[in-house]
Amino acid sequence: MVTERNVDPFIDEIAAELRRPVRLDARFDDRVMAAIEQPDVIPLRPSMMPRPWFGRRWTISVTPVGAMAAAASLVGLLALGIWRVRDAAPQLAADSASGPVLTPVADNGLQYHQFLIVAPNARSIMLEGDFNDWDGSKTELTRSSDGVWSASVLLRPGQYQYQFVIDDTLRVADDKAPRVPDGLGGENSVVTISPRAR
Amino acid sequence: MTLSRGLSIQDDSDAAVVARVLAGDSRAYAILVARYRAQFARYAVRMLGAREDAEEALQDAFVRGYRSLARCDDPERFGAWLFRILANRCRTAGTRRGRREKTFVRDELALLDAAEEHPAERNAWREEIQRALMRLDDDHREAFLLKHVEELGYDEIAELTGVGVSALKMRVKRACERLRVLLQEVHGD
Numbered sequence: 001m002v003t004e005r006n007v008d009p010f011i012d013e014i015a016a017e018l019r020r021p022v023r024l025d026a027r028f029d030d031r032v033m034a035a036i037e038q039p040d041v042i043p044l045r046p047s048m049m050p051r052p053w054f055g056r057r058w059t060i061s062v063t064p065v066g067a068m069a070a071a072a073s074l075v076g077l078l079a080l081g082i083w084r085v086r087d088a089a090p091q092l093a094a095d096s097a098s099g100p101v102l103t104p105v106a107d108n109g110l111q112y113h114q115f116l117i118v119a120p121n122a123r124s125i126m127l128e129g130d131f132n133d134w135d136g137s138k139t140e141l142t143r144s145s146d147g148v149w150s151a152s153v154l155l156r157p158g159q160y161q162y163q164f165v166i167d168d169t170l171r172v173a174d175d176k177a178p179r180v181p182d183g184l185g186g187e188n189s190v191v192t193i194s195p196r197a198r
Numbered sequence: 199m200t201l202s203r204g205l206s207i208q209d210d211s212d213a214a215v216v217a218r219v220l221a222g223d224s225r226a227y228a229i230l231v232a233r234y235r236a237q238f239a240r241y242a243v244r245m246l247g248a249r250e251d252a253e254e255a256l257q258d259a260f261v262r263g264y265r266s267l268a269r270c271d272d273p274e275r276f277g278a279w280l281f282r283i284l285a286n287r288c289r290t291a292g293t294r295r296g297r298r299e300k301t302f303v304r305d306e307l308a309l310l311d312a313a314e315e316h317p318a319e320r321n322a323w324r325e326e327i328q329r330a331l332m333r334l335d336d337d338h339r340e341a342f343l344l345k346h347v348e349e350l351g352y353d354e355i356a357e358l359t360g361v362g363v364s365a366l367k368m369r370v371k372r373a374c375e376r377l378r379v380l381l382q383e384v385h386g387d
Binding site: 022 | 257328346
């Protein structure tokens with residue numbers, strides 16, 4: 001898209017030279033395709049993507065005794081006229097077959113993971129990783145009074161690589177996590193989110 | 199430059215190819231690689247100055263793009279989405295490189311550009327342009343390339359970099375001024 005046209009002939013000439021095509025290694029495409037076919041590189045399916053809480057499917061487990069107790073409690077509450085919404089917690093959809101809503105015992109696997117780094121002198125710290133398209137502006141860490149920076153990120157089970165970006169310039173791996181070469185002379189940290197035991 | 203669609207390698211839209219990949223046809227990703235490779239390689243080479251660094255960053259961007267493909271909210275604009283990943287990787291590579299090499303080897307530049315006949319003076323001028331470009335601050339070089347070489351609008355650059363339009367205009371302005379000084383020094387004008 002061209003919006004503001006340059007009118008400086010000198011800059012135009014430089015830009016025209018820089019627009020000339022460049023040559024890549026003839027095997028570049030093959031290298032990329034070989035890299036993506038490594039077993040640890042799997043594109044997430046849309047069905048694996050995090051959903052907002054209101055879009056999640058909740059599984060409700062109710063024992064017969066619990067259902068009876070809950071039903072009795074519900075009737076009691078309604079009879080006393082003290083039913084009210086206490087907070088903004090997810091309104092779980094309970095169909096007629098599930099009985100009253102009690103406690104969700106399973107979700108779609110999303111878990112919060114807290115990323116931490118100690119950097120008392122940092123002015124800002126961002127988190128870049130597979131989970132945010134390596135865009136640090138999406139995940140900014142918060143500093144506590146003791147110089148510990150943290151951010152909690154909702155992740156599905158899987159393995160993710162990441163780095164911290166300190167003061168918009170310095171990229172560092174997390175020294176408390178396993179690390180792997182990033183292919184650019186540095187290292188990425190790796191976090192593994194395991195499925196919850198049910 | 200239109201980031202939403204590159205060379206037409208096949209008739210399939212980006213969204214259709216993305217859907218094929220997500221459905222399990224990983225080889226279809228090669229269509230997207232071929233479609234955007236040349237366009238993005240130019241940016242990476244100009245930004246990083248060395249073909250080897252540029253190829254690493256570009257390959258890394260394509261692999262990260264594949265791995266995160268389901269997070270591409272608008273598959274029809276796959277190119278713009280991937281370009282954002284590439285720009286981030288170029289920034290990372292540039293920061294790492296730091297002062298290690300603000301220059302590049304003359305012979306390497308000869309390999310950068312597609313084969314074509316041109317006089318020695320022209321080649322020398324191109325070398326000086328790339329050399330001057332590499333002497334700019336990374337932020338200024340990025341803004342200059344996105345504005346004047348990739349021909350993006352300031353709003354697009356702002357979306358891509360997360361930097362405000364006003365700051366971007368200042369970076370581009372300073373980059374132009376600095377390039378003028380550096381290149382006029384070469385010519386002794």
